[in-house]
Amino acid sequence: MSLSKPSIELVIDMVENRLSDMVVTDREDAKEQLMLKRALQELASLSLNQERSARRKAVRRPSHSIMMPSEALA
Numbered sequence: 001m002s003l004s005k006p007s008i009e010l011v012i013d014m015v016e017n018r019l020s021d022m023v024v025t026d027r028e029d030a031k032e033q034l035m036l037k038r039a040l041q042e043l044a045s046l047s048l049n050q051e052r053s054a055r056r057k058a059v060r061r062p063s064h065s066i067m068m069p070s071e072a073l074a
Contacts, residue, residue: 008047015040 003011015036024030 002050003046005047005050008043008050012040012043012047015043 019033019036019040022029022033022036024033
């Protein structure tokens with residue numbers, strides 16, 4: 001299952017908000033912070049891969065050339 005770009009961006013925002021509000025006071029908090037940072041990296045990578053895939057698909061699509069009336073008769 002893949003997520004749409006808006007969904008990925010929403011989750012990235014949520015993780016960034018959680019990280020910015022986080023106060024690390026013990027080991028468990030440090031572990032959670034590390035997990036959130038890793039999740040943020042994965043989400044950013046997922047978003048980048050989705051953009052690259054979309055670009056490749058756009059490049060692969062055949063473009064229909066516009067023929068001039070004189071070319072159509074040839």
